[in-house]
Amino acid sequence: MSSELEVAVEALLAHSLDAWRVCANISREADGGLLIVAADKRVHIARAPPNLPFRWAVADAERTRGASSVTGVLRHVRAALDPNHRSVRLRIEPLPPASS
Secondary structure, eight states: OOHHHHHHHHHHHHHHHHTOOOOEEEEETSSOOEEETTTEEEEEEEETTTTTTSSSEEOSSEEEEEESSSHHHHHHHHHOTTTTTTOOOOOOOOOOOOOO
């Protein structure tokens, strides 16, 4: 990860954990990835190898998931740390034509 991207993602994760009311520690690993430790759960976030179709790899005790964007990383981290959380999909559609 580039240093600016590393700092931005780490800050976003810290703010997200606060917003989700999840008490966790974020640390930098020797491989350049991030490790989030919350209670008995550990989540590792790293850039995916260049030959894969996604940009990020998010690993917890159960599996490694790919994410194509930072929003995907946040979704996977939230699911790993708070399995009772039910995500809500937001759909934005244009208004129907105004009747005259």
